[in-house]
Structure formats: C-alpha cells, structure tokens
Amino acid sequence: SIVLMNGEFIPREEAKVDIEDRGYQFGDGIYEVIRVYNGKMFTATQHLERLQTSGEKININITYTVQNLTVLLEELIHRNSLHTGIIYMQFTRGESPRNHAYPIETVPPTFVAYTKELERPVTSLENGVSSITVEDIRWSRCDIKSLNLLGNVMAKQKAVEADCYESIQYRELTVTEGSSSNIWIVKDEVVQTHEANSFILNGITRRKIVDVCQRREITIKEKAFSIEELIDADEVFLSSTTAEVMPIVAINNVPVGSGEVGIITRKLQNYFKEEIFVECGE
Ligand code: PMP
Incomplete structure (x- = not known):
C-alpha cells in the first residue's frame, strides 16, 4: 500500500520513523481517523479542523491547511483504491534528542497518513x-x-x-x-x-x-x-x-x-x- 509521509507518497515498507521521534517516546502528538464511504471522506472538514485545534492546544504547528490536507488525503484514497474504510493520520512533535521539554529549535512535525479497508459493522x-x-x-x-x-x-x-x-x-x-x-x-x-x-x-x-x-x-x-x-x-x-x-x-x-x-x-x-x-x- 501507499502511505503519506511528510507530504510524500511512498510505499508503506519505506516509511520509517526515528527512535527519538517524540510520538514514539512520549506519545507527544495528535491524530485523527476519518471514515471513507464509497471512496469519499465523510465529515472530513470537521475532522481536519479538530486536528488543527488539537495541534494548537499543544503547540504542534501543523503547516498544512485543511484545504491542503484534503487534497493530499483524496490522492491517498485514490492511490490505494479505497472504497469503504478509514484514513488514519497523525502529527508528532518530530524528531529530537530525548528531553521532556519541547525542542527549542523549530523541529518539523512528523506527519503520517495511511488507509485501511474497513466495512461498516x-x-x-x-x-x-x-x-x-x-x-x-x-x-x-x-x-x-x-x-x-x-x-x-x-x-x-x-x-x-x-x-x-x-x-x-x-x-x-x-x-x-x-x-x-x-x-x-x-x-x-x-x-x-x-x-x-x-x-x-x-x-x-x-x-x-x-x-x-x-x-x-x-x-x-x-x-x-x-x-x-x-x-x-x-x-x-x-x-x-x-x-x-x-x-x-x-x-x-x-x-x-x-x-x-x-x-x-x-x-x-x-x-x-x-x-x-x-x-x-x-
Ligand atoms: N471519545 C474518544 C476517547 C475517542 O477515542 C473517540 C474516537 N474514536 C470518540 C470519543 C469519538 O469521536 P469521533 O466521533 O470523532 O470518532
């Protein structure tokens, strides 16, 4: 399958995260799950706005607009021929030597999104x-x-x-x-x-x-x-x-x-x- 990593579409096997990613070490990040029915996202704008809000609440700077993300996620659905399922996405505070405090220099967040087939229950x-x-x-x-x-x-x-x-x-x-x-x-x-x-x-x-x-x-x-x-x-x-x-x-x-x-x-x-x-x- 094809995943979205930091804005690039790459095969899942090639998507790797560093051992000092703050998501991995501290759970320092935010996520969303969007339903896909008939190849189309349901309530995508609301999910992406909540993602922005979650980011603001913990000072993770999501450098994408709702509009940018929508285009990327639509492309991800298309590349995986997803009909019924979900998109999972997360932003972490990025890679930085382990330290509880936020990194001082501007470290870019790590952004990953992927699709999964999932029928309605x-x-x-x-x-x-x-x-x-x-x-x-x-x-x-x-x-x-x-x-x-x-x-x-x-x-x-x-x-x-x-x-x-x-x-x-x-x-x-x-x-x-x-x-x-x-x-x-x-x-x-x-x-x-x-x-x-x-x-x-x-x-x-x-x-x-x-x-x-x-x-x-x-x-x-x-x-x-x-x-x-x-x-x-x-x-x-x-x-x-x-x-x-x-x-x-x-x-x-x-x-x-x-x-x-x-x-x-x-x-x-x-x-x-x-x-x-x-x-x-x-
Ligand atoms: N509460 C918690 C703790 C959740 O993890 C979720 C999401 N699975 C929800 C509520 C429901 O939120 P949503 O309808 O946006 O999926």
Whole structure:
C-alpha cells in the first residue's frame, strides 16, 4: 500500500520513523481517523479542523491547511483504491534528542497518513453490543485527540476481557465517555450526552448526532449524567467514526431497557445513514 509521509507518497515498507521521534517516546502528538464511504471522506472538514485545534492546544504547528490536507488525503484514497474504510493520520512533535521539554529549535512535525479497508459493522449495528463500566483514570485534557492513549487502551482491554465491545468510563459518579467513543442515553424520549468539556473528546459523530436531533426535532440535552441514570435509561448507544450510532443492549451483564435495540436509537441510525448518503452517495 501507499502511505503519506511528510507530504510524500511512498510505499508503506519505506516509511520509517526515528527512535527519538517524540510520538514514539512520549506519545507527544495528535491524530485523527476519518471514515471513507464509497471512496469519499465523510465529515472530513470537521475532522481536519479538530486536528488543527488539537495541534494548537499543544503547540504542534501543523503547516498544512485543511484545504491542503484534503487534497493530499483524496490522492491517498485514490492511490490505494479505497472504497469503504478509514484514513488514519497523525502529527508528532518530530524528531529530537530525548528531553521532556519541547525542542527549542523549530523541529518539523512528523506527519503520517495511511488507509485501511474497513466495512461498516452491520451485524453489531443491527443487534447492538454489550459493555461494562470502568473508572475513568485518564488525565483532565481528554478534549485533545492526543496519541497518549494508555488510559483508553487499558479501559478497552477490560472490555475485551469481559467479552464486551466497549467500556463506559465514569469519574466519581458521572459517566464521561467510552474508551474510544461517546456515550448516550435516551430517557422518556430525551437524548442525552456529556457536554463538550475537557473530560471528553467532542466526537465528530457526536456533533453530527446533536445536529441531526436538532433538525429532526428530537429533544437533546448536552449534560453529564450519572451511572444511575445510565443504568435506568430506556436506551443507550455509543458513537464514533468507525462504529457510527452503535446500540448498547447490555451493561455489566444487565440488559438495557427491554434488552432490544431502542426505537430512537434505530431512528438515529437511519438518519445517520442518510447523512452519509448525502455526503458520500451510495
Ligand atoms: N471519545 C474518544 C476517547 C475517542 O477515542 C473517540 C474516537 N474514536 C470518540 C470519543 C469519538 O469521536 P469521533 O466521533 O470523532 O470518532
């Protein structure tokens, strides 16, 4: 396959990173994942703007504009003949002799992007998935889409060991988000998710769902909810770029509501599919 490295298209085998790259040593970098449907990127501008914002928050200077990146990523899709899948991209603070402080001289960031074929998770979308609750042990800048994912990695591993799809994280008694997703509840036909502050990543899928609810006159509340409210919800789902609107039908081995995929969750799945169709076609 062909990857994009520091602006050049090269075979994957030729893409090499130095042992003193700050991404490798410190997780000092940021990343994005963009969905590709029908050979076209979905919500690319929002992802690339969030990438810029993440960069600004930790002073990594992304020298490309959203427009530049879009052109390069479209070319990457084309060179790999990608139909359904994702683009993964990351910028690190670059190569520099190991030292916690930022390098003084202007070191260029290391930029890598590559594609991967990935089908829509149709079976899970149809039947729903199971989850467990775990304590959120991460730092307090979860709004940055940072490469430092150890807390998320440990949370996901717990889910896998419990034979579950996702871990739902909580701080004190408040639900924050999944290990790699945002978490939603539906109670008495009101849709609710954690407000976009520094304790969660403001998902692009999350923003799209908020937008869809507002346009379709579904009541939406961006406000943190408790573990108790989670357990007591009529419907629960998660959202992410790869998983879209994914029903959660069990939490800690207890069925959510009736144990079936909820009516509003199903509606939102269908509205979401329409959004994909509008932007990417069939
Ligand atoms: N929260 C976390 C911690 C994530 O890693 C992700 C991305 N997989 C999300 C939320 C969802 O964000 P998005 O909808 O932009 O993929």
